[in-house]
Amino acid sequence: xxxxxxxxxxxxxxxxxxxxxxxxxxxxxxxxxxxxxxxxxxxxxxxxxxxxxxxxxxxxxxxxxxxxxxxxxxxxxxxxxxxxxxxxxxxxxxxxxxxxxxxxxxx
Numbered sequence: 001x002x003x004x005x006x007x008x009x010x011x012x013x014x015x016x017x018x019x020x021x022x023x024x025x026x027x028x029x030x031x032x033x034x035x036x037x038x039x040x041x042x043x044x045x046x047x048x049x050x051x052x053x054x055x056x057x058x059x060x061x062x063x064x065x066x067x068x069x070x071x072x073x074x075x076x077x078x079x080x081x082x083x084x085x086x087x088x089x090x091x092x093x094x095x096x097x098x099x100x101x102x103x104x105x106x107x
Contacts, residue, residue, distance in 0.1 A: 003057040005041040007032050021062055033076045035065075039088045042105045044068055 009032040016022065023031065034040045048068050049058040071091045076084055089099050 001057040001059055005036045005038075005060075007035040021060075027072075027075075030074065030076050031070070033079075033084050034070055034074070034088060037081075037084055037088055038105065039085050039092075039102050040068070040070065042102050 009029055010022075025031070044060075044064070045058045048064050049060075071088070074087065074091045076087055078084055078087065085103070089102065094102070
């Protein structure tokens, strides 16, 4: 359970405990940026997480993540949080209203 996204790109070969879920593949750095974004996490939390846990957070489960539609061709160039959010929202063709709604959500 998490209140905010907590995805990590392991470049140092850490050893994980028995409750970790990991993802491999190409463009994994873009995927981690998207999954850690407020935009994608808000969409996940509200539409794909299988029900929230009140103020305690949401469950991040493989089954739910697999159904999350992500812009696969988006090459996020920035490491800046604001710029990442802007790139994702523009790629998803969000209206100004949708951008304001996402940006005002509290994780």
